[in-house]
Amino acid sequence: MKSFSPLPATLIEPIVRSALLEDLGRCGDLTSDAVIPDDCTATLLLRARQAGVVAGLDLVAFAFLLVEPAVDMHICRPDGSDVAAGETIAKLCGPARGLLTAERTALNYLCHLSGIATATAAIVDAVRGHKARIVCTRKTTPGLRALEKYAVRVGGGANHRFGLDDAVLIKDNHIAIAGGIRTAIERAIAAAGHMVKIEVEVDTLEQLDIALGLGVDAVLLDNMSVDDLTRAVAMVGGRAITEASGRVTEKTAPAIAATAVDLISVGWLTHSAPILDIGLDIPVDGNICTHLN
Known part of the structure; x- marks a missing residue:
């Protein structure tokens, strides 16, 4: 609705x-x-x-x-x-x-x-019947972010963070420059205030296991196959919010949603929708x- x-x-x-x-x-x-x-x-x-x-x-x-x-x-x-x-x-x-x-x-x-x-x-509409919510990203037109995120809500979707100051989202480049996923997460936990949630992007089930062990709030399951997404959601077992991303379309979304992920993020909704x-x-x-x- x-x-x-x-x-x-x-x-x-x-x-x-x-x-x-x-x-x-x-x-x-x-x-x-x-x-x-x-x-x-x-x-x-x-x-x-x-x-x-x-x-x-x-x-x-x-x-x-x-x-x-x-x-x-x-x-x-x-x-x-x-x-x-x-x-x-x-x-x-x-x-x-x-x-x-x-x-x-x-x-x-x-x-x-x-x-x-x-x-x-x-x-x-393509994922109706599944629990997954469709969310947008920060891939927006400069100066129009609030408007474009509003349009996503009008279409029945939800918003991811509005800016860099909303939450901690540790992505692949953060991990690489920090020297590894464990170091990046431990530093984020030490620095973040008690009201700030921490999400980490993971590309493999091994990274996911480390993230879960450190107690992150959410995991971004990036460009995983449907089979790996299914395994990842089972591994999480409700301990964190699960978000799937990567090449999501109206045709691919139903299979992604069927893995029981909580969120499906779609960057092109705001940067490339006709x-x-x-x-x-x-x-x-x-x-x-x-x-x-």
Whole structure:
């Protein structure tokens, strides 16, 4: 079941404002200001052009609000909704210049985040019936991590750590530079506060045995075969959280989940998920433009 809360406005506003400033540059929307009369109003529809899961409407609302506060937005299909191709997501009415100026920024966010939510929902559905949760990683677009992780939650997934300060995650390079898995874990245990959890990446069952003996909180079972994952979960026996990662797709996820791992982490959800195609369209039977005076 999808469980998510809206992102705080204090987080959204500066991100959207920065994107608008990037687009508007030094002198604003030359095209709309030249072509569209300043007293022209319009009604436009946000429509899905392919089936998927909606995410990012709060950013859409902020994009239009910051450009033109008089734009009115009526949401038909809120974040988390499944939409069919051709379905209306929201209706926008107001000054036409503002609608056109904010259009691309709004769609950039909506298409990107809806794509992440859609891809997440597909993998979540693929492992339904198993206990494994689908989680994202820190492989995110710089500056957009909170938004992309939100989209994963909208799609029914869950979040791994948000940053380096969330928890200790000892990976292969840490182990190599520290001089071995035992040394790395012992140093982490000595340095971490009592509220900080420790996870360690293991590539072999021998490494897993050492990690379990030292009492880590979670183990990242990296790029293991399904057979090795099954053995690893049995070895852990509930003593730590088990996380599988490596080349996870909608097709491979069910077999991974069947090993009874607790988590399946999928980096491409945030760094490579295709967009959901959404457009801002003129209603076929509506007035394209009216005038304020």
